[in-house]
Amino acid sequence: MSDKPRIQAVAFDLDGLMFNTEHVFFLSGDALLQRRGKEMTEEILKGMMGRRAMEGFEHLSSHLHEPEDPHELWVESQEIFHSLLHQHLKPMHGLFELLDYLDELEIPKCVATSSPRAYLEMLLEQFDLTHRFPITLTAEDVTHGKPHPEIYLTAAEKLKVDPKQMLVLEDSEAGTKSGAASGAYVVSIPHEYSDYGDFSAANLVANTLADPVLLALFTDRHA
Structure with missing residues (x-):
């Protein structure tokens, strides 16, 4: 669990992870x-x-x-x-900085949310983020909701990476278990409405999207 992964793609949850x-x-x-x-x-x-x-x-x-x-x-x-x-409504701390960093590293990304597509599109449009996520998965795209791993297995397929090379960013217990069950490397970022959850399935628990522990995962990723 402590070994540094070779991150080739990132899957973002939406609610509580990208926005408050x-x-x-x-x-x-x-x-x-x-x-x-x-x-x-x-x-x-x-x-x-x-x-x-x-x-x-x-x-x-x-x-x-x-x-x-x-x-x-x-x-x-x-x-x-x-x-x-x-x-x-506000973006979560570090969101835009992390997106800029991933773009700089040319790491592909997607959103994988349990919310409906119309809702996702509304939030992305409000913050001018639609063009930054060419791949999005919503409740309508899967048969099984989180904590089932289907949405993150599908995300890895769409991103054309092995799940083990995909970083999943989550804020909830159900989402964390979903990411872990898919075989992805999971970083959980609990907040005041989710920090009572069980995050033992996560590889790492970070404070924010700008946490140095999270950003360090991208250092020498091809090594």
């Missing part, structure tokens, strides 16, 4: 639950993070006094989420 959407999601999820006399808890959030929308809202529904249709909960949550997005 988990913060906005927490706010919208809490507002959704408060309408039902409950509040967001660590248990509920942990069961939703890193998973596809319907899987996450099935989990949320199971914690209500009376379970509701996951799709209807998702629609209501999206309305709240988008009302908060403009005010609260």
